[in-house]
Amino acid sequence: MKFGVVVFPGSNCDRDVAYVTRDLLQQPTRMVWHESTDISDLDVVVIPGGFSYGDYLRCGAIARFSPIMRSVVEHARQGKFVLGICNGFQILTEVGLLPGTLVRNRDLHFICARVPVKVERTDLPWTQAYVTGQIITLPIAHGEGRYYASLDILKQLEDHNQVLFRYEAPNLNGSTNSIAGICNQQGNVFGMMPHPERASDPMLGSTDGMGLFKGLLEGVGAIA
């Protein structure tokens, strides 16, 4: 299964993701510069964390106009898989692949912590390696990670079970409905604020994030 990791000016978790998919999981992985547009060879596109374009204006607001994003939208439209982590999640909301947005944390400061996250649903590749209701611990590192959407959108998200990850108390950033990660209705586009790639190598103290990549490998691998 082939992974592509998009690199914007200011991305800084791109190599961490590639380390997991290429080195730990032994899957073909290539870095995709944001000015390129041909990603037809990829099964899964990952939009990594970081500070694309220095987060100027709003997180993800400028990155979403990069040439690669048109291809990412098309990739998603074909039903192929797109994962946005942290800044990647923000970019996916800005480009409209996921609803809602991420605003300043409730207490207005950057949060760097390991937090308990509940796995809400496990019938999609993203989470199929976990058990429904399982509490895992994942690192978060963001200043603008508080999920926000209108009541209508929230109702849609909940009605269609699009919330895959939810913060267990304490919901440090104040996200609405404690949302940590959501997918689109089709289930092939997923965005999350926590960093699974930083919890995949045992040397870093936790492998709770590895399930996401392994689930993808099994789930998407079976389809592709």
Added chain:
Amino acid sequence: MGYETVEQVRIGKYVELVLSAADEDKAREQVDRICDRLLANPVIENYRFDLTESVDTGVAR
């Protein structure tokens, strides 16, 4: 500071654009689209804008 008269505060962004357009309607249309797609995120932000004809933009024409 003792300013007990302050009842509410709002903080926003203020952006000035110099734009060349054939007429006011065209300018309005462009600015509206720029605000909607880039400068504001309509999910969380409202925007409004005023147009003023610029006589000297410092740009050669």
